[in-house]
Structures are given as C-alpha cells and as structure tokens.
Amino acid sequence: MAAPCSARSLQGEAAAFTAALRTLVNNPQFSDVTFVVGREQQKVFAHRCVLACRCQAFRGMLSQGPPGSEDSPSSISPQGPFILGNVQPEVFLAVIEFLYTNSVTLNSHIALEVLTSSVEYGLQDLCKESPDAITHGCPVVIWLDDALCIKFIKDTLSVEQVCEALQAAVTYGQTDLQQHCLAFIEGCTAAVVRTQGFHELSDVVLARVLRSDRLAVDELDLVQAVREWAHVSSAVLERPVSEVAALPVQELRLPLLAPSELATLERQNQRDLLIPAESIAAAWRSHALKKGSGVPSHLCQPRRGTRPRDHHRHLDPHAK
Known part of the structure; x- marks a missing residue:
C-alpha cells in the first residue's frame, strides 16, 4: 500500500512578490479600469481583480460600473472612467499602492488625507496603529509589519499640522x-x-x-x-x-x-x-x-x- 502523499505550503520571497506587484501600480498595461482623479483630472490606471479582492468599497463601485456604463462586472473590456474629483491624485495613488503592495509611501503633506481616504475606503490596516515605526526620511515607505498611517502622523506632527x-x-x-x-x-x-x-x-x-x-x-x-x-x-x-x-x-x-x-x-x-x-x-x-x-x-x-x-x-x- 502506497504511503499517503503529504503536502505543505512553501513561502516564496515576499519582497520580490511585492516588487512585482508594485510595477502594476498606475500601469496602463493590462489595466481594465480607469479613474480620473482630482482637479487635475489625472488618469490613474488599475486592475479590477486587485481592487475588488482587496477593498469592499471598490468591489461595490466596480460591480455597478460608472454612470451610463453598460459594462457588466464580468466584462473584460476596459472599464471607466470613474470620476473622483474630491481627492488629490497623490493621495489616491498612495491608497492604490497600499492595495497592491501592502505598503504605502507617505510624506507629511498627504498623511492626513491618506488617513481620511483609508477610513472612507474601509482600509482598517492602513489606519490602525502599530507599536513600531519608520520615522526617518521623507517620503517613507510604511509596511504593515512596521508602522502605518497614524503612527507616521504622530511621529511627524508639527505645530502647523x-x-x-x-x-x-x-x-x-x-x-x-x-x-x-x-x-x-x-x-x-x-x-x-x-x-x-x-x-x-x-x-x-x-x-x-x-x-x-x-x-x-x-x-x-x-x-x-x-x-x-x-x-x-x-x-x-x-x-x-x-x-x-x-x-x-x-x-x-x-x-x-x-x-x-x-x-x-x-x-x-x-x-x-x-x-x-x-x-x-x-x-x-x-x-x-x-x-x-x-x-x-x-x-x-x-x-x-x-x-x-x-x-x-x-x-x-x-x-x-
């Protein structure tokens, strides 16, 4: 009688995986959804499958489609544009970066607005606090294992802000x-x-x-x-x-x-x-x-x- 076959999960290098996903941030290649962001009307390209699996708010938005769109959620054609006039492009790109890579590049000029967006989009990991911090340098990439939006705000607080x-x-x-x-x-x-x-x-x-x-x-x-x-x-x-x-x-x-x-x-x-x-x-x-x-x-x-x-x-x- 043959011995039972055992299986186990093998973990690849997380940094290489994150780096590969980072190349997809705002990359029009293979993109199937477009946002027009801020007063500048800057186009931001994204991928529905990533946004939908990472964020419930985006899942609801993408399943409805933009106003006047006849695309179904299962359509493979490019979808959009979604007009987001009340958010800065830099802030929206920080949120997108987090969804793709589980890290976010912050500076003191956008940290509060990123916090606002993270609450609005239900990104609890991005607005929760962590005991550790990366506080040196600006901008700084904040990883889930080190520090997040609130910790960054606390560590870079100024009289003006x-x-x-x-x-x-x-x-x-x-x-x-x-x-x-x-x-x-x-x-x-x-x-x-x-x-x-x-x-x-x-x-x-x-x-x-x-x-x-x-x-x-x-x-x-x-x-x-x-x-x-x-x-x-x-x-x-x-x-x-x-x-x-x-x-x-x-x-x-x-x-x-x-x-x-x-x-x-x-x-x-x-x-x-x-x-x-x-x-x-x-x-x-x-x-x-x-x-x-x-x-x-x-x-x-x-x-x-x-x-x-x-x-x-x-x-x-x-x-x-």
Missing part, C-alpha cells in the same frame, strides 16, 4: 491620536493658536482643547486666540460671532483675569458680543467676593501657562 490632525482624529474616532495631538498642543500652545489650523477647528474640538489644564499659554492670550478663531468661523459660516463661539467660550477661565484685564475684555466684548454678559458678570463677582462664587470650580483653576495674578489665591477652593 497638529490642529488638522486633531480634527481628523476626532472625526474618525482615533482616540490615541486625539490624546497625542492634545499633548502636543499642550506643549506649545502659544505657537499653535497662531496657526491656520487652529482657526479652522470646529467648535466642538476647540472646546475640547480649552478644557485642558495643561495649555502652555496665559488666559488673556487664550481669550484673544478664541476671539480671532470666532471671527474667522463667523465669516466662513456666515453666522454671528456669539453663535459660532457659544460652546468654546464656556471653557474660557475669565475669573483668572485681573480686574484691569477684565475691564478691557468687557469693552472689547461690546463690539462683537463674543462672551455672554452673564459670564463676565460671574467673573466680576469672583473678584468682589474674593472667591469663585457662582463659577464652576474648573474655571477658577489656573492652567500650566497661566501667569500669576494677586487674586488667584482667593480662587483656590483649598486655600484657607
């Missing part, structure tokens, strides 16, 4: 990235509040930042930064300053200001109504009564960057 990263982290529920961005902001708050990204934060995210006790900026400067943010948001949203700022101003710690600063703030407030009158009145009461009477206790807590004022000792609930 941190608010945009925080906004994206909140939008897509990336808790660890949120905490990392907030810690970064706490370390260099005075510089961050002057950036365009700070002025583009949503009211919800700005309010979250303002709840921190560790912001490295004085309260008077923080009030001015929120005022500038509110005027930008008011212009963009075409809504009154007081309306767009209703949530963040609740986190301003007005009792920390000295009487002269509070008087100046009150005069400024008459022009734009940034801060509700009752909030300013409560701050005045804290001065008159020499304690934080009627003011939530956290609004009397100095932040890490708060410059000391004489009256602060009266606001400390533990002071005798």
